[in-house]
Amino acid sequence: MSHFETDAIRINASKSNQREHSAPLYLTSSFTFDSAEEARAMFAEEIQGNIYSRYANPNSSELIDKVCAAEGTEDGIATASGMAAMFGSMAALLQQGDHILASRSLFGSTHQLLTRVFPKWGISSTYGDISDISNWEKLVQPNTKMLFIETPSNPGLEIIDLEWVGQFAAAHNLILVVDNCFATPYLQQPAKWGAHIVTHSATKFIDGQGRVLGGLILGKKELIQEVQFFARHTGPSISPFNAWILAKSMETLAVRMDRHCENALAVAKYFQDSTDLDFVKYPFLKSHPQYDLAKKQMKHGGGIITLTLKGGISRAQKFIDQLQMISVTANLGDSRSIITHPASTTHSKLTEEEREKVGISDGLIRLSVGLEHQEDIIKDVERALEKSR
Numbered sequence: 001m002s003h004f005e006t007d008a009i010r011i012n013a014s015k016s017n018q019r020e021h022s023a024p025l026y027l028t029s030s031f032t033f034d035s036a037e038e039a040r041a042m043f044a045e046e047i048q049g050n051i052y053s054r055y056a057n058p059n060s061s062e063l064i065d066k067v068c069a070a071e072g073t074e075d076g077i078a079t080a081s082g083m084a085a086m087f088g089s090m091a092a093l094l095q096q097g098d099h100i101l102a103s104r105s106l107f108g109s110t111h112q113l114l115t116r117v118f119p120k121w122g123i124s125s126t127y128g129d130i131s132d133i134s135n136w137e138k139l140v141q142p143n144t145k146m147l148f149i150e151t152p153s154n155p156g157l158e159i160i161d162l163e164w165v166g167q168f169a170a171a172h173n174l175i176l177v178v179d180n181c182f183a184t185p186y187l188q189q190p191a192k193w194g195a196h197i198v199t200h201s202a203t204k205f206i207d208g209q210g211r212v213l214g215g216l217i218l219g220k221k222e223l224i225q226e227v228q229f230f231a232r233h234t235g236p237s238i239s240p241f242n243a244w245i246l247a248k249s250m251e252t253l254a255v256r257m258d259r260h261c262e263n264a265l266a267v268a269k270y271f272q273d274s275t276d277l278d279f280v281k282y283p284f285l286k287s288h289p290q291y292d293l294a295k296k297q298m299k300h301g302g303g304i305i306t307l308t309l310k311g312g313i314s315r316a317q318k319f320i321d322q323l324q325m326i327s328v329t330a331n332l333g334d335s336r337s338i339i340t341h342p343a344s345t346t347h348s349k350l351t352e353e354e355r356e357k358v359g360i361s362d363g364l365i366r367l368s369v370g371l372e373h374q375e376d377i378i379k380d381v382e383r384a385l386e387k388s389r
């Protein structure tokens with residue numbers, strides 16, 4: 001195929017007879033058949049074609065084709081949200097009695113799925129700590145079927161060695177699922193390292209402007225067929241409008257990520273020199289404990305920084321309240337820089353002990369660095385740091 005940028009722009013829904021240049025929005029629930037025989041043959045899957053937007057729609061198909069080219073995956077489905085993708089990837093491929101091995105540092109709602117939703121259906125899970133991967137051998141049970149990881153993790157920015165995890169999954173015959181939300185396919189392609197399934201919250205960097213929710217499940221054809229069957233009959237489908245937005249967003253992902261990463265590195269370096277901080281974490285800062293690994297498997301360091309201010313939670317709150325430009329909200333991967341306090345928001349449903357284990361201290365702050373001019377981002381941070389002293 002062509003380069004990343006070219007595929008992301010040039011893979012398009014086939015032209016309609018209106019000869020449009022940019023793919024139109026197909027707001028239609030169903031598609032017509034030329035004959036009763038064609039309808040029968042399409043339902044029987046003897047011929048391919050759109051039937052009903054719960055199954056497929058030209059806008060969702062375009063999005064899937066673009067992201068598959070970016071990830072190097074064979075096929076996929078698009079879902080209404082990232083969580084529908086996380087849930088669907090597990091629910092479609094597992095059954096009662098199966099066991100999931102997962103890295104402990106996971107998005108808050110994914111953690112809820114593993115600990116509160118799937119146990120109701122007899123699917124159990126165990127967490128592995130990434131600081132102790134030699135121990136993971138012992139965590140594999142006879143009924144372990146799936147290995148689910150997130151790298152870099154939200155919000156701890158822990159990095160898992162994709163080469164190692166790919167070999168580990170193959171050696172134990174596990175389905176390896178990687179939530180690639182933080183890196184995006186522009187920075188890292190887990191399928192290259194042996195991931196069977198790659199999931200996304202497209203809500204984040206893929207949309208990139210904080211507009212719509214969406215998710216993706218991508219991977220090997222034979223697994224995706226199971227996922228398609230599951231989705232077709234349970235209905236987590238993305239709306240054509242959201243798919244249209246996200247397919248357009250893919251066209252600018254590369255240039256946006258370059259700037260997110262450039263800005264984030266500059267802001268991380270600013271924090272590194274500050275005496276107001278206990279620590280700052282960013283994958284491409286030499287002080288990140290897995291800097292070498294980040295360099296090996298990621299093109300750039302990503303758009304997210306985490307930090308802890310001296311003075312703990314009260315200082316963190318003061319700092320957040322003093323920001324003038326940076327938004328206080330729970331999203332990330334937006335053109336606008338965003339600050340979040342995970343312990344009281346995105347990860348508040350975890351117990352204190354669970355948060356401690358994944359490095360979410362009470363004072364931890366997550367900064368999603370946007371596309372504003374980096375001098376203005378730093379100026380806002382600098383002012384708020386001063387005012388919070």
Ligand SMILES: *Cc1c(COP(=O)(O)O)cnc(C)c1O
Pocket residue numbers: 081082083084086107109110150154179181182200201202203204213214215
């Ligand atoms: C946001 C997020 C999700 C959930 O995605 P939604 O689109 O909000 O449903 C899953 N995983 C990670 C890593 C996320 O950041």
